[in-house]
Amino acid sequence: MPELPEVETVRRGLQPAMEGARIDRVETRRADLRFPFQPDFSARLTGRLVTGLGRRAKYLMADLSSGDVLLMHLGMSGSFRVVTAAGQATPGEFHYPRGEDRAHDHVLFEMSNGARIVFNDPRRFGYMKIIARAGLDNEPLLKGLGPEPLGNAFDALMLTKATAGKATSLKAALLDQRVVAGLGNIYVCEALFRAHVSPKRKAATLADKKGEPTERATRLVAAIHDVLNQAIAAGGSSLRDHRQTSGELGYFQHAFQVYDREGEKCPTPGCTGTVKRFVQNGRSTFWCPSCQK
Numbered sequence: 001m002p003e004l005p006e007v008e009t010v011r012r013g014l015q016p017a018m019e020g021a022r023i024d025r026v027e028t029r030r031a032d033l034r035f036p037f038q039p040d041f042s043a044r045l046t047g048r049l050v051t052g053l054g055r056r057a058k059y060l061m062a063d064l065s066s067g068d069v070l071l072m073h074l075g076m077s078g079s080f081r082v083v084t085a086a087g088q089a090t091p092g093e094f095h096y097p098r099g100e101d102r103a104h105d106h107v108l109f110e111m112s113n114g115a116r117i118v119f120n121d122p123r124r125f126g127y128m129k130i131i132a133r134a135g136l137d138n139e140p141l142l143k144g145l146g147p148e149p150l151g152n153a154f155d156a157l158m159l160t161k162a163t164a165g166k167a168t169s170l171k172a173a174l175l176d177q178r179v180v181a182g183l184g185n186i187y188v189c190e191a192l193f194r195a196h197v198s199p200k201r202k203a204a205t206l207a208d209k210k211g212e213p214t215e216r217a218t219r220l221v222a223a224i225h226d227v228l229n230q231a232i233a234a235g236g237s238s239l240r241d242h243r244q245t246s247g248e249l250g251y252f253q254h255a256f257q258v259y260d261r262e263g264e265k266c267p268t269p270g271c272t273g274t275v276k277r278f279v280q281n282g283r284s285t286f287w288c289p290s291c292q293k
Helices: 004-018 041-045 133-138 156-163 170-175 185-194 215-233
Strands: 023-028 050-056 059-064 068-073 079-083 105-111 116-120 127-132 276-280 283-287
Touching (some): 004 050, 004 059, 004 116, 127 133, 156 170, 156 215, 185 283
Antiparallel strands (some): 023 105, 050 059, 059 068, 105 116
C-alpha cells in the first residue's frame, strides 16, 4: 500500500491540474470501488471549484467551493493519470509506460482547465467519499489518526507521550496510525535503521524514568523526518504499483539501506553486521542486529 511519501507525491502531481480549476464533469464507470459511491457523488462534485488539495496521513483531500471535501484513498493499486489540455503529461527520467488496459479506469474528472484526470485501480481497494468540511472531525475514516510526522508539532516529546506505557514493540507502535499517521512498513524499517534503534525494542523505552524523551527518541524522530523528506524528493518508492501522475516511477527504492536487502552487508560505516529479515506482526522487518539496539 502506498505510504505517506507516495501519497504526497501524487498530491503534488495532481495539484497543478486540480487546484483552482472547476470540475466540469465526473464519470464513475462502476457502482463501487472498495465501498459504493454515494448516490449523489457526481452531482455534488460537478460545477464545484477545487480550492485546495491537501493530504492527511494516506488520504488525499480536495477542498471544494461548496464546503465539501473529496476524500480519496489509493488503496493497494490505485493511481491517477493526468492528461493535460495539450494531450499529454511530460514524462521524466524514471518514466515507464503505463499499461494500456483501460478496463480499470474507474473514475474520470474533466476540469475547466482542459485537464482530464483518471483514477485507475485494478484491485479496487481504493475509495472516494464526499464529506462536509464541518463534519471532518467526526468522520470515522479520519477520527483517531495520530499526528503528521512532518508536522511542526511532531517531535521527540510527542512521540514519547504517544508510546508511553506501551508494551508492544517499537516497530508495531510506529505502524499504528493512532500513534503517528502515514508511516508504513518501508519507512519505519528505514527510519529505525538510520536511528540505530532496534525494531524489537519496547515502545515505552523511548522515555526515561522521568518520562522524558531519551536520546533514542530524538534520533528516531530526526530519522523519520529525513527518510520521509528524502523519499518525497525522490517521488516515493516504486515496488509494484506506485506511479506518479505523469507515469513516472518513484525511485527512493534505490536508496533503501535495509529494506529488501536481506543478506547484504550493513551500510553503517565500521559495522561488520549483515542485514537480516524476520516477520514481526505479520510484516517483514529488515534490520541490522549488530548496530540497532
